[in-house]
Amino acid sequence: MAPTHINSFPPEILAHTVSFSDYEKDNCKGLLQLASVCSHWHDVLFASPQFWTTLKCSISTKLKNEPHTIVPQLIAHLERWFGRAGDLPWTLCLSFDVAPRKTASLNEYLVSIPRWKNLTFALDIKGGTNWTWLEGLIASAEESYATTNGRGCWPGLETLEIDAPDVRYGPDRLTLPLKYIAPNLRQFKITIKDLTAPVCTVFNDFSVASLTVFEFAGALGTETLSFYLHLLTHAPNLESMKVLDEQDDFSPVSPLSTDVPLPVVHHKLQHLALHDSPNAMNFLKSIRLPSLHSFDLARSYCPGGTAQPLFSTPVTDAVRDLVSTSRCEIRTLKLKWTPLFVEDLVSVVTSHPAVEVLELDEPACFWSLPEAFFDALQDAQNRQDVLPKLKMFSYNRGVRTYLAREGEEGFELFRRAPLEWWEASVETHAEFGDVFG
Template structure:
């Protein structure tokens, strides 16, 4: 006869492990996008969610949860207007973590009706254990008073998010300088949003990862000059501004992402020398600046994403842009024009053109004109894929092809069959609308 065991009869060690999985399942990463990666989620002070919910089931579970420090090492706190209501709950939470490193995500509105001193004193008491800290604040007021923060010997990752520019009193409008994070010997990873790097003292020389949003070109260059040890760097929504541009060679930089609504990528690249760069994601690449950058850097790029300007790129220039990149294995092109189809012809006819290309992605472009001969273009694409699949070494064959914008394509059942042969042979192919070719 089978016996049953009540969940309440499990050993405390097993129950603790189950509790940890409850938190991990509830707060696991949410996939946001390929570019930005997973969005982090943390436990909150809500009694309707783990781990606080676990303590409401029974006295035994509450005792086990309260005495499991790993449950309390991460928390997201959204401070209301009355901060005094939050501080005692947060204090108890952090004390339950014992001596373990802490991950905090604090959303704080300094326009509250109560003083932030209680919150500041709490942060000071536990600052020696901060390992991963996110501060989303509006505006900074006295939250960065150096004497109120305390030592940061364990801090490795720091995200600082200020008020957006349209709100007055945000970090962009603040006249002070943040000095509270200047001494953090383990800090390597920093993210800014709506904050000028000139307004904060950091141990720039030891940083390896940096991301910023809503800063100027001059501030981008300032960061790169202050942090020569960066390995990965990303600038989003940056805009134009004049200023000094003396940037020493970036001898460790492997990944650089320059995302801007307007074409300011070249304003950054023309000042850079990046001999170890393997991944570049940029806007439009002016040929003169691009060629000078490659000649100066002598980098061996493996991944490249860029925005094609239909008025700038001519069929003859594609070889000029890519002939110096025989190492390229991944290529993504956004917002392309009619001349872009010449790239298919080069890939089909010239085995030595981008010989190591394994992945090709064509970004969606709502402005690309319809091709005057859609059947010819669809035929060209299939022939290019077939040419890139045969006659090359196994380790250099095209393995992935994404074509998102196919307005004007005229496919056929015969082309669809040839496409299926390629897919059956192991190539991962997505051509928008090709599902209808076999009809």
């Protein structure tokens, strides 16, 4: 006879059913609520290791330097939680609202666990100079390597993310000898405020051979394209590269490395995101990416105070050269805060017929009105179908997002007459604002 009550299911079936819920929402509060339904659910869920492999901890200003009792309490919480996960790989996110300096026992605990699969360390404080806690953790990990006959403390670590967008780093303060600590790392992401040192100094002891994802965001005091070329040369498995180094229009164009034969050919890179600058254009002309299908060009700040672009098409030329020499097809193209004149914007948009997703975030907005762009795009469309494979187009202006998606109302109008679509969209938003604003 079929079970008449869910508690009649075998424990593994009940656990499997729960896995389809949003139990991880709000840092697994849903899991704890489900475990409180009844003693049977409590026993089943607490005995199922797959539910206890991930934890996000927000470290408030209550955290003090040792010997404060909060540090051992935090460690005890981590031990209880992950103790239920058994031998499965573990994922931890520590988000700090305070910058403690002396937490040796916490460092020792983190370094002692070889089962970390994903680690994220985030710091949300304003005006920080260096992150002493993170430096102490890395130092502890290095010491572990030295005292364990050269065994990395995190051999199974696949993803490491450092999110400290308001922290400024001086020379020699940010070092990541990850080839000794996490030799099999696959994804690395770091966000800081700025670094007043060459980016290559951060990664002197960083083995990139196993990397599939590399992301760096933060202003660099010393630009070096050589590191990016080095990365492409020595990371054959890289699939996604994002480098937002915030170089501006007045930064001198850096000489390319003579140590790396040019152009650098990378056969697996599929996604590339760069900060728009003359150095980025120089970089594009020095690489060949036959598998590339997604390209983002952005600035992380409003370019209102930058030099006005020349009446030429440097972005179009660089991207077009990359596509033609690489023999790749760009299917996703995103431009954000790129200070382009209409001619260059239309050229870069219409020179990639394979584009399926096109996102424009305030492009060309500082030297012309959007109408000028859509008018020029409509002129190009009248001559030939410039975006034959397009499935989604979005245009952001201020807080407004104007969207045309295949299968939805307005898409065919955009494909046929972009200017008419824009005027109709603006009118619709205005009416919406009158009703609800």
